[in-house]
Amino acid sequence: MLIFDRENWPYHRSWCLAVVLGTVVAAGWYLAYGFGSGGWQWPGGSSPPGFTFGVIGGLIMAFEMLLWPRKSLWRGWRLGRTKIWMTAHLWLGLFTLPLLLLHGDFRFDPSRSTLAVVLMWLLVIVVASGIFGATMQNIVPRLMLERVPAETIHAQIGHVLGLYRDEADELVRATVGEPRGDAPVEGSRRGGKLESVAVMGGGKGQYVADSEPLVDFFHQYIEPYLTAATGDGLPLASPRRADAIFRSIKRNLRVEAHPVVDRLAALCDERRQFDLQSRMHHWLHNWLAVHVAFSVALFLLMIVHIVMALKYV
Amino acid sequence: MSETGKQRRSRIQLGYYRKPDAAARRRGRLIVLALVAAGLWIAVAPFWDGRGDTGVRLFQQSRLASRGPLARPHAMWDSTCEACHAPFASINDSRWRPAFVGEPHAADLKCQTCHAGPPHHKSQLERDVPSCAECHSDHRGRDASLLAMADSVCTSCHGDLARHRDPAAGELMTAAKVTKFDIEPAHHPAFTPARDAMGPDSGRILFSHARHMAKGLTTEPKGVTWTFANLDPSDRARYGWATGRDQEAVQLRCDSCHRLDVPGPAAAQAPTTGAAMVPIVYERDCKACHPLAFDAKEPMRRVRHGLKPSEVVEDLRQFYRAQAVLADPVLLGRFVPARPLPGRPQLAASQVERAQQAADERTLVALKRLFGSSSLAGVGADRKLPLGRGGCVECHELKPASRPLVDMAGALELEMKPVIARSTWLESARFNHATHRALECASCHAGVEESSDQSRLILPKPENCVSCHAPATTTNGVSVGGAGVSCVECHRYHDGDDPGRGLGATARRGKLELSVEQFLGGAASPSGGGR
Incomplete structure (x- = not known):
C-alpha cells in the first residue's frame, strides 16, 4: 500500500x-x-x-x-x-x-x-x-x-525457467540439426547452405550449418544458468560477461545462427531479471x-x- | 522481438495459487514455532524454579510476572505470589482495575498475618484508610525501602485535612493543610514542641546554658572560676582534665552533659539507637559540680537526689539522731516513756530529750542550707558554687518559695515543683541525632551558648532543615539541598495518636502465630482463607 x-x-x-x-x-x-x-x-x-x-x-x-x-x-x-x-x-x-x-x-x-x-x-x-x-x-x-x-508470478519462476530451458534446448537442437522426436524440423540442407532462418519467440528454429559449437555452448552456459535454483555466481549472471560470452559464440557461428544466439541471450536476460525479482520479493x-x-x-x-x-x- | 502479455500468461500454471508458495510455508512454520516457543516458556517456567538459582532468569517463575525483586524482608516469597497477593483481588486499592477485580483491602489481611499495625489516627475516616500496599510498595529491588513512598499518599488527606477527618473527633490539633516540606508556612507548619512544654515553664530546672558553656562556668567579669580542682578526682577526666591542669578553668561542651549513649556498663543494659539524646540525670551529669552536701563538719555526706522535701527531713533527722547515738551510746539504754508515768514526775529535760533536740536543731540547720533559707557558707567552702547558693534550690524551685524556713514543720510543707525531663520535644516527627552527628549542635540549636533563660526552648526550625533537606540546587556555586524531603523522612503513619513512640511490639504482633514452615510457605489469611 x-x-x-x-x-x-x-x-x-x-x-x-x-x-x-x-x-x-x-x-x-x-x-x-x-x-x-x-x-x-x-x-x-x-x-x-x-x-x-x-x-x-x-x-x-x-x-x-x-x-x-x-x-x-x-x-x-x-x-x-x-x-x-x-x-x-x-x-x-x-x-x-x-x-x-x-x-x-x-x-x-x-x-x-x-x-x-x-x-x-x-x-x-x-x-x-x-x-x-x-x-x-x-x-x-x-x-x-x-x-x-x-516480472512474473514469483511462485512460477521455477516453472517458467523450466519452459525457457526446454525452449532453448529445442532451439539449439533445431539449429544444429538434432531435432527432438516431437519437434518438426523446418527448412533443409541444400548443398550445405542455409536457405532460410526463422527464429520464433516460441523457440522454434531452423537448421544452420556449422552450428555444432552451439551444443557445447548450451550445455556449458545456457542450461546450467536456466536450471540453477539461483543464477547468482554463474558466468551469465553478469550482463557484461554474458554479453562477451554471447559475442564470442557468435564469432564461431554463421551469421544465420546469430538470431538463435540472440534468443538465448534474451532468455538468459529474463533469468537475470527473475533473480532480481526474487531478491526484491525477498x-x-x-x-x-x-x-x-x-x-x-x-x-x-x-x-x-x-x-x-x-x-x- | 518482445513477448506479449498473452504469451507470458500462457506460461503460468493454472491453479498455481492453490498450493502455498515457499514464503507462505516458511511463514506457517515460523508461526507454529512462535506458538510452541511461547507456550513452552509459559508451561516450563513454573517447574524451572525448582532447579534453584539456574541463572537462566528467563525461565524463573518468580520473575515471570513479578515487577521486580521483593525487598529483603520479603525476599523468601519471591516465588510465592500468594503469600501476599489474594488472587484476583487488588493489593493496592488506589490502582485502576476492572470492576470485577474487587474486594477492597482483601490483601491487607495477608499483610496483617505478620503486621498488625495500629490505626493511624482516631479521627481518620474509614473510606480514607489506604490499603497496605498503597504506601508500602514492594517489587522495587532487594534494597528498596518499604517505607519510601510518594508524598501524595500523605497529602491526599493532609492537603486538606478538614475533609478527611471525623468531625466528631474534636478540635484539629495539627496543621489543616500540608502539601510539602519547605519554609513556607502554607506548605508545612512550623515545628511545634510538645503541648505541655509550650511557653515559659517555672517547673523546669533553673539552668543557664550561657553560664554552663562559659569558660570556668562564670559569666561575671570577676566571678569565681570553676577549676578542675573543684571537682572530685574521679570526675575530672570526664571534663577534659589532664595532669597539671588542676587549676585550669573547666570548659564544658554540649556533649559534657548531652549524650547519645549512656556511658559505662549501663550501655549494655539500656542500649540506645542514638536517635535521641538520653535524658539528663543528676547523678551522671550534675553531681560532679552540684553535690548535695549539707553539713560543714561532714563535707562528704550528701543527701540522696530524688527525694521529696519531707523525705529529706526524715533522712536528715535519722542521720543526726544516729550521730548522737554514735557519740553517746548510753542513750540507747535509757527508757523514755511516751507519756508521763502515773505518780511519777515528768522528766522535762532528760538526756535523751536533750540529745533529740540537739539532733533536730542540726537537722534544721541542714535543711535551711539545702532549701535555701541560709547561706551555704561553711558547707564545703572549697566546693562553693559560683552563685553561692548550693543545695536543692541551686536548680529546683520550691513551693511555697517565699516563706522562711523556721522549723521542721515548715520543711515538711515544702514541695518541689515537678521537673520536665524530655528526650524528645518535637514529638510529631522523628529525628536521628546520630545521623546528624557531623554538625555542631548550635547549627540547629542556634543561640544556645548565650541563653540564660531556662524556660526558652532552643529547638530547630524548618529553616535549619532546608539547607540540606530541599531539592538540590546550586547557589553562587555552592550546592544546596539534595537530602530527602519526603514526608516519611520525618513522619510515621502507624502511631498517629502517639507520635514518635508507637505501641510496641506486643501491640503490633500479627493476627496469627506461625511455625517456621508455615511462615516460609507464605502468609495465611486471618479470615480463614487457604494458605
Whole structure:
C-alpha cells in the first residue's frame, strides 16, 4: 500500500495526525501524572494512565490480529474494504508502540518481570518489522516495475525457467540439426547452405550449418544458468560477461545462427531479471514472516500477561 | 522481438495459487514455532524454579510476572505470589482495575498475618484508610525501602485535612493543610514542641546554658572560676582534665552533659539507637559540680537526689539522731516513756530529750542550707558554687518559695515543683541525632551558648532543615539541598495518636502465630482463607 504518493497521502494524513495527536495526549497525561506528586515518579502499568494505555493497546492489538482472518477466513464477508482495514492496521499498530511503552514505563531491564520485558521487546520487533514492511512496500514495487519488465508470478519462476530451458534446448537442437522426436524440423540442407532462418519467440528454429559449437555452448552456459535454483555466481549472471560470452559464440557461428544466439541471450536476460525479482520479493515479503510470527507470540503472551496482571493486580 | 502479455500468461500454471508458495510455508512454520516457543516458556517456567538459582532468569517463575525483586524482608516469597497477593483481588486499592477485580483491602489481611499495625489516627475516616500496599510498595529491588513512598499518599488527606477527618473527633490539633516540606508556612507548619512544654515553664530546672558553656562556668567579669580542682578526682577526666591542669578553668561542651549513649556498663543494659539524646540525670551529669552536701563538719555526706522535701527531713533527722547515738551510746539504754508515768514526775529535760533536740536543731540547720533559707557558707567552702547558693534550690524551685524556713514543720510543707525531663520535644516527627552527628549542635540549636533563660526552648526550625533537606540546587556555586524531603523522612503513619513512640511490639504482633514452615510457605489469611 503506497502511502507517500500524491494520490494516497491525503487519505493517510488524517490517520497520521490522529496517531500523532493521540501520542501527544497520552504522553501529556503520563507526564502530568508522573509529576503529580511533586517529584517525578514513573507511573506504573496499573496507574490510571498506565492502565488506560494498557487496555487501549491490548484492544488495538486484538484488532490488529483480526486482519489475519479478515484476509483469509472472512475474505468474502462484507466487513469493510480491505484498504480501510490495512490503513487502520498500519496506523493503529504504530500507535500501540507509544501507548504500550508508556504502559510498561519504558522498562526493558530483564531484572524486572521477564514476561513484561519479553512483551516489550516483542512489541518493538513487531512494530519495527511492520514499519520495515510498509517501507519496503512503498519502495520495492516501483523498483520492480522499472527494473523487472519480465516480472512474473514469483511462485512460477521455477516453472517458467523450466519452459525457457526446454525452449532453448529445442532451439539449439533445431539449429544444429538434432531435432527432438516431437519437434518438426523446418527448412533443409541444400548443398550445405542455409536457405532460410526463422527464429520464433516460441523457440522454434531452423537448421544452420556449422552450428555444432552451439551444443557445447548450451550445455556449458545456457542450461546450467536456466536450471540453477539461483543464477547468482554463474558466468551469465553478469550482463557484461554474458554479453562477451554471447559475442564470442557468435564469432564461431554463421551469421544465420546469430538470431538463435540472440534468443538465448534474451532468455538468459529474463533469468537475470527473475533473480532480481526474487531478491526484491525477498525484501518485499519475507519481513511478513517475522512480523506475523512475532505478532502471534506477542498476542499469546499478552493474554498470559493480562491474566497474571488481573490475578496479582 | 518482445513477448506479449498473452504469451507470458500462457506460461503460468493454472491453479498455481492453490498450493502455498515457499514464503507462505516458511511463514506457517515460523508461526507454529512462535506458538510452541511461547507456550513452552509459559508451561516450563513454573517447574524451572525448582532447579534453584539456574541463572537462566528467563525461565524463573518468580520473575515471570513479578515487577521486580521483593525487598529483603520479603525476599523468601519471591516465588510465592500468594503469600501476599489474594488472587484476583487488588493489593493496592488506589490502582485502576476492572470492576470485577474487587474486594477492597482483601490483601491487607495477608499483610496483617505478620503486621498488625495500629490505626493511624482516631479521627481518620474509614473510606480514607489506604490499603497496605498503597504506601508500602514492594517489587522495587532487594534494597528498596518499604517505607519510601510518594508524598501524595500523605497529602491526599493532609492537603486538606478538614475533609478527611471525623468531625466528631474534636478540635484539629495539627496543621489543616500540608502539601510539602519547605519554609513556607502554607506548605508545612512550623515545628511545634510538645503541648505541655509550650511557653515559659517555672517547673523546669533553673539552668543557664550561657553560664554552663562559659569558660570556668562564670559569666561575671570577676566571678569565681570553676577549676578542675573543684571537682572530685574521679570526675575530672570526664571534663577534659589532664595532669597539671588542676587549676585550669573547666570548659564544658554540649556533649559534657548531652549524650547519645549512656556511658559505662549501663550501655549494655539500656542500649540506645542514638536517635535521641538520653535524658539528663543528676547523678551522671550534675553531681560532679552540684553535690548535695549539707553539713560543714561532714563535707562528704550528701543527701540522696530524688527525694521529696519531707523525705529529706526524715533522712536528715535519722542521720543526726544516729550521730548522737554514735557519740553517746548510753542513750540507747535509757527508757523514755511516751507519756508521763502515773505518780511519777515528768522528766522535762532528760538526756535523751536533750540529745533529740540537739539532733533536730542540726537537722534544721541542714535543711535551711539545702532549701535555701541560709547561706551555704561553711558547707564545703572549697566546693562553693559560683552563685553561692548550693543545695536543692541551686536548680529546683520550691513551693511555697517565699516563706522562711523556721522549723521542721515548715520543711515538711515544702514541695518541689515537678521537673520536665524530655528526650524528645518535637514529638510529631522523628529525628536521628546520630545521623546528624557531623554538625555542631548550635547549627540547629542556634543561640544556645548565650541563653540564660531556662524556660526558652532552643529547638530547630524548618529553616535549619532546608539547607540540606530541599531539592538540590546550586547557589553562587555552592550546592544546596539534595537530602530527602519526603514526608516519611520525618513522619510515621502507624502511631498517629502517639507520635514518635508507637505501641510496641506486643501491640503490633500479627493476627496469627506461625511455625517456621508455615511462615516460609507464605502468609495465611486471618479470615480463614487457604494458605
